[in-house]
């Protein structure tokens with residue numbers, strides 16, 4: 588694939604909203620992963636800042652995704668009562684459902700009510716990470732805009748960071764379980 592700027596399309600408002608939703612969503616994933624994989628970043632105060640505003644950044648991501656999805660639903664005359672629509676937009680719709688669940692439960696009342704289940708629900712955010720990546724690859728295939736390579740590079744870096752964190756978590760658990 589030749590990736591000169593000539594091959595890239597200009598992006599629509601709806602694409603820009605999708606990109607903004609993706610950026611905000613990535614910011615919600617960063618603090619925990621950065622803290623574990625690059626502990627030195629703590630000194631910058633950046634992970635702490637992201638953690639402090641994570642809830643509001645997550646809500647922002649959700650609202651941007653609502654606008655992004657809504658514009659495409661209107662523009663492309665999707666039939667909401669046709670099951671085929673949900674097959675074609677499976678990745679986008681399922682990551683949107685996850686963002687909706689996380690947005691609805693991102694309040695103190697839900698944290699208290701759901702207790703341990705709230706933590707379990709948060710794990711879905713990592714599933715959304717893969718679904719959104721798939722969504723972009725699938726929907727943008729053959730007509731990348733200027734935003735697409737940036738979006739794909741950013742979400743891929745986030746996935747690599749997440750995998751690094753999983754590895755570190757696993758190693759430290761193994762070390763803890765070793766007989767002394």
Ligand code: HEM
Nearest residue numbers: 602605606608609652656659679680683726732734735738
């Ligand atoms: C109801 C759910 C969704 C629908 C129907 C939908 C629809 C679409 C469509 C049709 C495209 C292709 C745009 C084009 O051909 O130019 C697209 C691209 C994209 N979507 Fe979604 N989407 C949904 C959810 C999401 C979510 C939840 C996110 C992020 C959190 C997202 C982020 C993106 C991004 C980053 C692109 C690529 C934009 C570019 O590179 O120019 N989408 N979406």
